Every structure is written in structure tokens, then in C-alpha cells.
Amino acid sequence: MSKEHNYQLDYLDQLESEAIHILREVAGQFERPALLFSGGKDSITLVHLALKAFRPGKFPFPLVHIDTGHNFPEALDFRDALADSIGEKLIVRKVEDTIQKRQLTEPGGKFASRNALQTFTLLDTIEEFGFDACIGGARRDEEKARAKERIFSVRDEFGGWDPKRQRPELWNIYNGRIRKGENVRAFPISNWTELDIWNYIRREKIDLPSIYFSHDREVIDFEGQWVAVSPFIRLDATDVVETRRVRYRTVGDMTCTAAVESSASGIDDIIREITATRTSERGETRIDDKVSEAAMEDRKKNGYF
Template structure:
């Protein structure tokens, strides 16, 4: 009798692929939200494997805040090409102009909140009924309660009290016109699972995930990359440091971590020994209030 054992990465992968195929089977016009970050890179790999030898049956969508790391953008274009997938890019800059939106001010003007407007416009433009995203439940407490198929209303809002029960491996993607489902295939993965998977699959990552020398502003213990988007004030401490990114979001709201990790193995070792959580260490925008994420999600954030 052959051995029928799967390790945890195989189990998580099988579950995520099942979810990807449910999206393709249940929706007319799904898309995959691709940022160039490690979680959405993992999603692309899962989508590739789910539909082999066919191509990914939905486009990749990038909501470009204009504050991206150039390395992530370059990677995005290359990866979409290699995956043979259609890439749709919509810019927050254009939404700001077209809708006369007010930008957040301050030292690190984040476009994170404005992103939701561009996303909703893009959903409407293409009639997307499902958007696959790379959120994980271990990231944050409000995420821990979100479903894998998470229904959003016409305004992109999440109502935690109206969540559909999700039983066994049965997903209900039925929606009314104008509604949209955010689907999170790697809900059950934790940060270390993503890194171990990237290692196992031999996935190439944007270079900013590995140690490099960078000019950073030291702000409240965060290391924020110097860029044209941040405001330099008198007395700012600007230094050159060996850093890497643990998450890749906007240059204005993602902090770097001091690190000399040059390989995936180094990174895995660092994460195993760190005593600070992923979002806590790198997401400047989560620190505003205890319920920050819950509020953003209710307002259409993904």
C-alpha cells in the first residue's frame, strides 16, 4: 500500500488550488489583485498550478498607487509576461485627478486609503465579480474573522455581522449585480508558510526582499525609505543601513527592517527568531488605532 502522506505545505497548497478553481468555476469575470508583494506572487504561482497546462483564466490587476518601489513594478511586468497572463494596471494618480480626491498630507503621505477608490472604479470598469487577494488571517485580528469568500456591497464595504457561514470546503459565491466577492485563497497560511513555499517552489522575488543598502529616515523606530514621496523635516535622522523588506506595500507606509539576510534561508531563519509580528514591524498605517484594520475593511479596503 502506497504512503498517502502530505506535508503541511502540500495541504495548504491543495486547499488554495481548490479555492482558485472554485473562483474560476463560480464567477463570470474574476481577477487576481497583484501588487508585486510576496503574497500575491504566491497567488500567481498557485493560479499557474491550478490551471496547468492551461493558462490562468483571469487577468492580473494592479492598483498602482504611484508610490511603489520601482523593483516591484519591474518584477510585476516580468512576472505577468512569464505567466502568460493579461495585466491590467490602473493608477491612483488618475483617480485623484478625475475625482478631485484629497491626498493625505503629513510626513509619509499614504495613498492606502485612496487605493480603495481606484479599486472600486476598476471593478466597475471591467465588471469584475470576484477579486482574488493575498490577505492572510494571521496578519491581523480583524482578518482572523474574515471568510475566504468575503462578500462586499456596491460600495465595496465589508459587514462583519453579515458574513456568510462557511462550512466544510463549500463556498457560496452568489451575489447580486453590483456586489463583489473578495476571495482569499491563502487565508490559512502564515507568514512563514509563504516563505517556505517560495523556497520550495524556487520562486524569484523582487530584490528589495533581500538585504541591500538604502538611505532611510529613522522615524519612531521605523526605518522608512528615503524617496521623493516623503517629507524631510529639519532634524530628521537620515542614515544608510543594510535593510530588507518583510512586506512590500507603498514606499510611504511600509517600513524596512535592518537585516543582512541575503537568501531565502536567511530570511526564514530571521522570521523564526523575530519577536515582532509582520504588520507590527512594517506597517506604519496599522498603528493608528486598535481597530484600524477593521475600519478600513468596512470602507472597502482589501
């Protein structure tokens, strides 16, 4: 029995334990939490962590997807299959419906992104179900404004984030008390990097939508980024449609997510490519962050995740 044991936890185990602790704090502190699920690798990892946190019980929250209507079909199929296989409740609310109901103006242009409009649907959904906390898969390494956000981030009734009035967050004590109208965004994988996620997915053998792996796709070259041809982008006469072997490093809308050229068909290949890459995740694949230095900070102040 008393064999040598060095009671040391691997860094992935430490991150996992921290994330489970945060998920359980949300469950323990809030009446009506929800887990925001997009079908991307970060929220899939969250679901995996929630299974570890709450089984053999049920999740104390539904999965909620804000469907922009511009999602990759592969990601939507994956979403439905996953919710079905784990037997948890999935709520889908569509940006399209919010546009109709609230007579919102669709953005125009070549890549008419509904990224900003989904904040309206998210806030409506929070109100509809009375959610007091939304769990999200944002990571601090993604972006500079996110690096400053708390794990329990209190938002006002407009979903707005005020970076100057954040609550101090000490030790592993999370203060989730809120006043009427406010709600909390909770980020269990705040301290994970992109590479941590991929290493964890490999270790835990977590399934992902097929678009994360290399496949042939019709794309156009937009300022050095490969954008998928879809009904949601405007093709101009100067665009050259070509078929490339690509994969996605992040999965957002088809209008604002770019593919990377890659032949990585398995997770080991992907990890090798990410380790060697010299461009950040959002820099390589997000068309929407390039607008200004403070693009993310501004979106968060307006209620964005």
C-alpha cells in the first residue's frame, strides 16, 4: 500500500480541477444558470468538464445556443448530437427571430456579420428564462481585454461590462451575489491557453466537429485569409473561388471566421501545427477583431460575451 507517491498534479489536472470548482460554484450560488454552447472546441470542453463536475447527477443548467443563422452546418449537427448523447436539455434561440421581432438592421457589406446582433438575442434569452448566470468558454489568453476580466464577471441589466468597477476576486472565493437585473458571466477555463485546450482534448479523447480537421473547401482569398464560400458572404467579380485543403482553428460564424491552410487530419498534427505557428488564434482566424485595438473591450462593454 505505501508505495512511493509524489502527490503532485499535472498542470492539466490542476486546470481541470479549477474549472470543475468554478462550475460547481455556479451551481451552488445561482438559481437559474445556463451554459452557453456554441459547438466550438472551448464550449465542447466545458461540457466535458461539466460531465466530470456533476455526474452521476444531471447538469444543474441547460445548454443554450444563440444561433446566428450563419453557423457552420457541421457545428450545428454536432451540437444536436452531443446534447442528445448526454441527455441534457438544449435551448436554441435564433438571431433571425430577434431581427424580425425587434426590426433590427442587418449589417451589410461583403461579410455581413451578425456577431454584434447576437448580443440582442443573448440578452433577450437571458430575460426570457430569467438566467442569473451564464457560463462561457472565454479564455484570458485570447485577447487583451479578456485578460483583465474576472472569472465571475458581473454584468448590468444591459449585459454591459464595466472594466473599472470589477469586484476583487481573491483566493478561490467567488462572490456571485447580484442585484435584481444584474447577471453574471462565469468563465471556468479563463486560465487555459489554446494549446492547453488542444492537449486536454487529446488526453481526454474529446470528439470535435469535423471542420476542425483538414478537408477540401471552396474558399476565397480575403486580405491573406481564406474565407469559406457560403450564401452569407457576397462574392464580387474580382473574387477567385478555389478549392483548398483547410481546417478551422476557431469556429464562429461563416462570415467572420477564416480557415487556415492545413493538411492536419488528426489531433497530433494540429497540436504540432499550433506549437509551430507564429500567429495567434484570433489574429489568424477572426475577421472581426481587426477593426480596432479595443474592439473586444468595446463589444464586452455592450454586453458581448
